[in-house]
Amino acid sequence: MTVGSHYSYWVTILLMIAGLYIVVARRNLIKKLIGLAIFQTSVYLLYIAPGKLIGGTAPIIAEGFTVYSNPLPHVLILTAIVVGVATLALGLALVVRIHEEYGSIEEDAILEIAERETTAQEQGGDRA
Amino acid sequence: MSPQSLMLLAVAAPVLGALGVVAAQRHPNLREALSFAAAGIALACVLALAPSVLSGGRPEVVLLEILPGAALAFRLEPLGMLFALVAAVLWPVSTLYSIGYMRGNDELHQPRFFACFALAIACTLGLAFAANLLTLFLFYELLTLITYPLVTHHQDEEARHAGRVYLGYLMGTSLTLMLIAIVATWAVAGTVEFTPGGILGGEISNAAVGGLLALFVFGIGKAAVMPMHRWLPAAMVAPTPVSALLHAVAVVKAGVFSVVKVIVYIFGVDRIAGLTSVDWLPFVAGFTIIAASVVALRADNLKRRLAYSTISQLSYVVLAAALLTPLSVIGAALHIVTHAIGKITLFFAAGAIYTAAHKTQVSELDGIARRMPWTMGAFTVGALSLIGIPPAAGFFSKWYIMLGAAQGGHWAALTVLGLSTLLNAAYFLPIIYAAYFRAPADAAHPHGEAPWPMLAAMAVTTTLVLAFFCAADVLLGFAQQIAGGAAG
Amino acid sequence: MSALVDALSWACLVAGAVFCIIGSVGLIRMPDFYTRVHAASVTDTAGAGLLLLGMMLQAGFTLVTVKLIIIGLLILFTSPTATHALCKAALMRDLKPLLAEGEATSKR
Amino acid sequence: MRDFFVLRVIAKLLIPFMLLFALYVQFHGDFGPGGGFQAGVMCAAAVIFYALIFGLPAARALVPDAVVESMLAVGVLIYAGVGVAGLLLGGNFLDYFVLAADPVAGQHRGIFLVEVGVLVTVSAVMLKIFYMFAGRSRNTPD
Amino acid sequence: MILDHLPALQVVVPLMAAPLIVLLRSGRAGWLIATLVSWFALAVAVMLFMRVQSVGVISYAIGNWPPPWGIEYRVDALNAFVLVLVSLIASVVLPYARTSIAAEVPADRHYLLYSMFVLCLCGLLGMAITGDVFNIFVFLEISSLSGYVLIGLGRDRRALHSAFQYLIMGTIGATFYIIGVGLLYLMTGTLNLADMTVRLAAVEETRPVRAALAFITVGLSLKIALFPLHVWLPGAYAGAPSAVVAFMAGTATKVSVYVMLRFVFGIFGVRLVLPDLHLLDMLMIFSAAAMITASLTALFQKDLKRLLAYSSVAQIGYITLGLSLANNDGVTASVAHLFNHGITKAALFMLVGGIVLRVGTCQVDALAGLARRMPVTCFGIVIAGLSLVGVPGTAGFITKWHLVLAALQDGQWWVVAVVGASSLLAAAYVWRFVEVAYMQPAPADAVTRSEAPLQMLVPACAMVAACIYFGFETSFSLGGARDAAAVLLGGLR
Amino acid sequence: MFTAAAAGLLVALALVLVRAVRGPSVFDRVLAANTTGTLSVMLLSVIGFLTGRPEFLDLAIIYGLLNVVGTIAVLKFFRYGNLGEPGKGGAE
Amino acid sequence: MIRFASLFIVLFLFWVVLSGFFTAFLLGAGVLSALAVAYFAARMQFVDHEGYPVQLSPGLLVYWPWLFLEIMKSAWAVSKIILSPALPVSPTMVKFIPGQRSVVGLVTHANSITLTPGTIAIEVQHDEFVVHGLTRESAHGCVDSEMNRRVRRFEGQA
Ligand code: NA
Numbered sequence A: 001m002t003v004g005s006h007y008s009y010w011v012t013i014l015l016m017i018a019g020l021y022i023v024v025a026r027r028n029l030i031k032k033l034i035g036l037a038i039f040q041t042s043v044y045l046l047y048i049a050p051g052k053l054i055g056g057t058a059p060i061i062a063e064g065f066t067v068y069s070n071p072l073p074h075v076l077i078l079t080a081i082v083v084g085v086a087t088l089a090l091g092l093a094l095v096v097r098i099h100e101e102y103g104s105i106e107e108d109a110i111l112e113i114a115e116r117e118t119t120a121q122e123q124g125g126d127r128a
Numbered sequence B: 001m002s003p004q005s006l007m008l009l010a011v012a013a014p015v016l017g018a019l020g021v022v023a024a025q026r027h028p029n030l031r032e033a034l035s036f037a038a039a040g041i042a043l044a045c046v047l048a049l050a051p052s053v054l055s056g057g058r059p060e061v062v063l064l065e066i067l068p069g070a071a072l073a074f075r076l077e078p079l080g081m082l083f084a085l086v087a088a089v090l091w092p093v094s095t096l097y098s099i100g101y102m103r104g105n106d107e108l109h110q111p112r113f114f115a116c117f118a119l120a121i122a123c124t125l126g127l128a129f130a131a132n133l134l135t136l137f138l139f140y141e142l143l144t145l146i147t148y149p150l151v152t153h154h155q156d157e158e159a160r161h162a163g164r165v166y167l168g169y170l171m172g173t174s175l176t177l178m179l180i181a182i183v184a185t186w187a188v189a190g191t192v193e194f195t196p197g198g199i200l201g202g203e204i205s206n207a208a209v210g211g212l213l214a215l216f217v218f219g220i221g222k223a224a225v226m227p228m229h230r231w232l233p234a235a236m237v238a239p240t241p242v243s244a245l246l247h248a249v250a251v252v253k254a255g256v257f258s259v260v261k262v263i264v265y266i267f268g269v270d271r272i273a274g275l276t277s278v279d280w281l282p283f284v285a286g287f288t289i290i291a292a293s294v295v296a297l298r299a300d301n302l303k304r305r306l307a308y309s310t311i312s313q314l315s316y317v318v319l320a321a322a323l324l325t326p327l328s329v330i331g332a333a334l335h336i337v338t339h340a341i342g343k344i345t346l347f348f349a350a351g352a353i354y355t356a357a358h359k360t361q362v363s364e365l366d367g368i369a370r371r372m373p374w375t376m377g378a379f380t381v382g383a384l385s386l387i388g389i390p391p392a393a394g395f396f397s398k399w400y401i402m403l404g405a406a407q408g409g410h411w412a413a414l415t416v417l418g419l420s421t422l423l424n425a426a427y428f429l430p431i432i433y434a435a436y437f438r439a440p441a442d443a444a445h446p447h448g449e450a451p452w453p454m455l456a457a458m459a460v461t462t463t464l465v466l467a468f469f470c471a472a473d474v475l476l477g478f479a480q481q482i483a484g485g486a487a488g
Numbered sequence C: 001m002s003a004l005v006d007a008l009s010w011a012c013l014v015a016g017a018v019f020c021i022i023g024s025v026g027l028i029r030m031p032d033f034y035t036r037v038h039a040a041s042v043t044d045t046a047g048a049g050l051l052l053l054g055m056m057l058q059a060g061f062t063l064v065t066v067k068l069i070i071i072g073l074l075i076l077f078t079s080p081t082a083t084h085a086l087c088k089a090a091l092m093r094d095l096k097p098l099l100a101e102g103e104a105t106s107k108r
Numbered sequence D: 001m002r003d004f005f006v007l008r009v010i011a012k013l014l015i016p017f018m019l020l021f022a023l024y025v026q027f028h029g030d031f032g033p034g035g036g037f038q039a040g041v042m043c044a045a046a047v048i049f050y051a052l053i054f055g056l057p058a059a060r061a062l063v064p065d066a067v068v069e070s071m072l073a074v075g076v077l078i079y080a081g082v083g084v085a086g087l088l089l090g091g092n093f094l095d096y097f098v099l100a101a102d103p104v105a106g107q108h109r110g111i112f113l114v115e116v117g118v119l120v121t122v123s124a125v126m127l128k129i130f131y132m133f134a135g136r137s138r139n140t141p142d
Numbered sequence E: 001m002i003l004d005h006l007p008a009l010q011v012v013v014p015l016m017a018a019p020l021i022v023l024l025r026s027g028r029a030g031w032l033i034a035t036l037v038s039w040f041a042l043a044v045a046v047m048l049f050m051r052v053q054s055v056g057v058i059s060y061a062i063g064n065w066p067p068p069w070g071i072e073y074r075v076d077a078l079n080a081f082v083l084v085l086v087s088l089i090a091s092v093v094l095p096y097a098r099t100s101i102a103a104e105v106p107a108d109r110h111y112l113l114y115s116m117f118v119l120c121l122c123g124l125l126g127m128a129i130t131g132d133v134f135n136i137f138v139f140l141e142i143s144s145l146s147g148y149v150l151i152g153l154g155r156d157r158r159a160l161h162s163a164f165q166y167l168i169m170g171t172i173g174a175t176f177y178i179i180g181v182g183l184l185y186l187m188t189g190t191l192n193l194a195d196m197t198v199r200l201a202a203v204e205e206t207r208p209v210r211a212a213l214a215f216i217t218v219g220l221s222l223k224i225a226l227f228p229l230h231v232w233l234p235g236a237y238a239g240a241p242s243a244v245v246a247f248m249a250g251t252a253t254k255v256s257v258y259v260m261l262r263f264v265f266g267i268f269g270v271r272l273v274l275p276d277l278h279l280l281d282m283l284m285i286f287s288a289a290a291m292i293t294a295s296l297t298a299l300f301q302k303d304l305k306r307l308l309a310y311s312s313v314a315q316i317g318y319i320t321l322g323l324s325l326a327n328n329d330g331v332t333a334s335v336a337h338l339f340n341h342g343i344t345k346a347a348l349f350m351l352v353g354g355i356v357l358r359v360g361t362c363q364v365d366a367l368a369g370l371a372r373r374m375p376v377t378c379f380g381i382v383i384a385g386l387s388l389v390g391v392p393g394t395a396g397f398i399t400k401w402h403l404v405l406a407a408l409q410d411g412q413w414w415v416v417a418v419v420g421a422s423s424l425l426a427a428a429y430v431w432r433f434v435e436v437a438y439m440q441p442a443p444a445d446a447v448t449r450s451e452a453p454l455q456m457l458v459p460a461c462a463m464v465a466a467c468i469y470f471g472f473e474t475s476f477s478l479g480g481a482r483d484a485a486a487v488l489l490g491g492l493r
Numbered sequence F: 001m002f003t004a005a006a007a008g009l010l011v012a013l014a015l016v017l018v019r020a021v022r023g024p025s026v027f028d029r030v031l032a033a034n035t036t037g038t039l040s041v042m043l044l045s046v047i048g049f050l051t052g053r054p055e056f057l058d059l060a061i062i063y064g065l066l067n068v069v070g071t072i073a074v075l076k077f078f079r080y081g082n083l084g085e086p087g088k089g090g091a092e
Numbered sequence G: 001m002i003r004f005a006s007l008f009i010v011l012f013l014f015w016v017v018l019s020g021f022f023t024a025f026l027l028g029a030g031v032l033s034a035l036a037v038a039y040f041a042a043r044m045q046f047v048d049h050e051g052y053p054v055q056l057s058p059g060l061l062v063y064w065p066w067l068f069l070e071i072m073k074s075a076w077a078v079s080k081i082i083l084s085p086a087l088p089v090s091p092t093m094v095k096f097i098p099g100q101r102s103v104v105g106l107v108t109h110a111n112s113i114t115l116t117p118g119t120i121a122i123e124v125q126h127d128e129f130v131v132h133g134l135t136r137e138s139a140h141g142c143v144d145s146e147m148n149r150r151v152r153r154f155e156g157q158a
């Protein structure tokens, strides 16, 4: 392990912790998603940072002829990014729907409403 | 028919009977006829099996390999045969009695009652035939579940509470202690087959044997060894035929049967006879005998008194098995039978009194023999059997247990037996005395005997109590084979 | 010749980078939003333009130069548009510009 | 304020070139992975730009919702279809080598088609998301 | 020839069906396609299972890139078993779903739901079948993302928030996993499971590898909903449409457990896991805590779905407990319980779906006297509930037997006690339902008799019957689990 | 010399980030982001030269285009509270 | 139609310049792409005097070099201000009437103003420009400027 890669570990860890902190500490759903995005970013860094991963040009020999450079790290990061974007988009879509239904994107308010509903339902159950 | 198919048929008949009862639930007469038919077939099968077992046959059926090396399998041996006989003989009798009781009291949900009753018998027979611990456990649990609707028959708050206690004790003990004991047995011995002489090899330590035995004895909650006895009095809220089923035919008998079977065929009497770690068992059993008798003495409710009497009597069987001598094992096997027919007679009588006179308390029974002479006659014979006075069958089993205790030099056990005999007498004789010699308190409320089916059932069981005293040879034949197996 | 081009491109690149830095410094130093926009303009125009020019000189008459020209055109069209939209939006959201003394908006 | 001349003119100028550039990236994607992805993003960005300047209804008229959803499905189908074509032609799933007589050409063809699938899917996804959010207001009015 | 491509077909067919359903935009067609696809998947899975039995490990190179460079689908006794489980549950739940979904989800979203359903199926099957650790991540996310959508489609608006929470937790879990995978890739330069196992031997004592182990374990524990990382599960299960939750409860967490098994035993091997990391010890403690705490929590739930959800958390404890014992019987129990609990929970949630349909709620208090109204459903719940408790004659018993055996072999008596206590608690919470449904009088205005429609009742009862069937006939469940355990522990002996 | 240019661009980026963090108004931040975009486009081009990989120019073009669209989108959102409103430059 | 054709040609040239490859496949793809984009642009109603002002192209060749020099001069001026310790700014806003008639001309003028450091065109209307200047001089310099005249001239070439 070189010093450089250790450095990248630290940045990765920093981003991870920052992202996780935001996810846990913020009660605003959008902010939670932002924290989540930051958290996911740490992964890209982990894959990119060590020089030996990106730009690797080890040829793949298939049945005797050389085809293209090894696209693996690229593909991995790209896939991770696509997944991250998809998650974020879905999360945002959910937040939009939550906002439509609850009129708020603050978790505390939503939980309070949900709590009230649950209680009402239980009492309804008792009556039934 | 081969013994194998007889065994299967014996178990299948009650199941089919139950299905028939459900199918014919709107036709009381047909439904009861079906019950009888099923009972008759089962009885016939079991009776047909008896000679071959008596002559040394051990018919075996493997149904399914559930776990590798532990199949769902039947193998009939003398102890199981004896137990199967008890169940098969008492089922038609109690069916007869139930018809009278259920009709006489206009009980609701009769189809469910008779269906569950039949299924309980199927479970009992399966348990009696079980070739290994796994099969036994399966039927043991099924029996608990299928008797639950019977215990909670009235579906009121009291019944619900009783059901909770019933399931809590029986499933709680079996799912935790007994299951663990079985798996531990498997882990040690690599098998759970019932084998003459036991299956625990030399590699298990003295302490481990003691621990395992404790797991079994307390895990088999149906044996009602204190402190696992609470479910039995709680279950008294059920209709009296159910109590008869619980106490005499199926449930508690399944418990003590399992205990005896485990001691004889898993541990092996000889294997553990010298071990210090099993010495505690006679004391626990002895304590249960005395303590339960004392409680019975103080109970005014007739069924409650009978319930504690059962707890006490069950521990006779446990005690006898725990004495680990050939004679006491014979006594244990015999006592399963004699207590069954004696106790069923008593419950039949209690139910008859309730049906005819709506009386439940001991203190209400003054002079009742004048109105219900037949019932009280049966009651007297049953009580004598339980106390152990000739010419009732109970004398025999108690005698063998005492012989076993003497043979093994267990003087404390002898003392317990003697003391408990006195206590038995103390809680039964006053009832009989009051019934015959006290003046009735409520002459203004006339009543006669219970409906005839109940009387007929009582007559049968009373006859059995007396008959077994005279013709104990048959029973003894089985019992001696067990002792032989235990020693082998 | 190539040494001259090299030196020229060197100068362009350094000058471009310096303009970029100056623009960024302005972005920090300027007193209000609108004046900062002016500073940013320096980066977008002189900075970017000179850098591109330097690279073009380096690349010569190749496909790369064409792409650099495309980048230049892109900036030429988009940068003022974005700046204009930004300032207009700011003004509409009532972000008042800081004006020099005596300078009300004059009209001729 | 009545008009946004500047934005309108620049958008009209820029969008065709954006789209063409996207297609260029798509067709020259062989020289680095992910061509379809970038191209898809660009295509969607061009339409989004259009929607920003000329309004969501105009954009929806240009690329209706149903089209977007179908594109989404078609893209995935193209991707999987190429793989199945490999299967049908006697190779393994996603086996490009069998897609043409010459294995290298076959691989070209396979990767190209897959990238087309990626382009369609990515642009559809981005548009779908944009449509989903564009119509909704922030909770705090101005 | 087609037989050679079974591994690809297993995943590709659901994958293609999902967009097809979107294209058709019809709920009915979507349902039909989804059902047929699930049956097809089941057929393929069974064929794969049988082939593995007869010819051993099947390796399939995607795109004909030879492993370890390309993605390899690799089927052995373990994942063939998981494939059968997942596709079996899907193929029973989908016929059930038609009526249930029609009642619970607005009609214009049906096609979306079925599309996401098969996509989720595709993801789960892919996770199980692939032999590439990164590909596992991709399929994990495919199944998760479609899962979030499926849960969010519940008719109750609380489902939305549950889906959001699930999304947050699930993404954190998946990200942890992919961080671990990245570290492993750094150290070994391969993403192929089998190859990685070989190459890891040289570097297994390094810090990054240990960090990778920690990341992957924590990440998967989140997806598994291992106590105390289970907080997302009850809400998600309570809010989702019944058919969805029947499918997901039976499969989603199970497949993640499978991945964990692969990593703990396949890649890291017990020689790394066992000695001084105490990973398995911690897993054991958390499992035990799950079994007790979650069961206790279940006991006090007022909503039947929630009750079952907490029960799932407890039952997952059984699975991870077997894993943590790391002996033959423990792993056998673990794998067998994947199956046994899968069918049991699926059956229960399907039956509860019927209750939701007829009663409109599954609040326990609202179900008084339900046994008279829905006798078959209630009886089914009792039977499946017994399997949950682990009563002999049910599938649940088979697992518990091996679990206790494993604990005894390990000399862990306290674990035995925990198993016992947990079954008692399970009996208690099943009991609550029985008492309400059977013992309490029905409200006066109750409809006399309204069973769930047959389309729902028949699949649900089939599942209940399976709970009994696999309590006796164990050659598949237990035999498969034994083979799987042999695969996993093969390297350890 | 490309290294020098890249270093200069990095310094400039750092300074711009200071503004982005300081704000104070949202427009300041958007301005900073927009400038970051220009600088990044330049940086990508320079890095392409530095590493001899002209594909980076394509990347730079993509980035530049997306940067404009992003800026306009943000502005629009802050002006109207949504993105779908027909812009006043739209079909009148 | 002429606009469409010339748009197609410009797009295709753009493709060729970008591509730099002359294989049949890529050229064919280029033709198709350019056609497709041109069609799309037509559907967006872009192919008009605003969106595609072919008429102006010759004028650009004269205008842009001049503009480039202007930009450099202003950039230098603004740089001096930024670097001077006193920061001698005098922000000023002016309003004036632009000399252009066409939309394209207005936009060109406005963007030129904005592109030149030191001035921003904030409001762009037919009858009114509002310009923000970094200093008094730069702001007032926009009124009746050389730029105004040049854009008008180049607009007039149409
Ligand atoms: Na590519």
Ligand code: NA
Binding pocket: C038, C041, G113, G114, G115, G116, G117, G118, G119, G120
């Ligand atoms: Na300017």
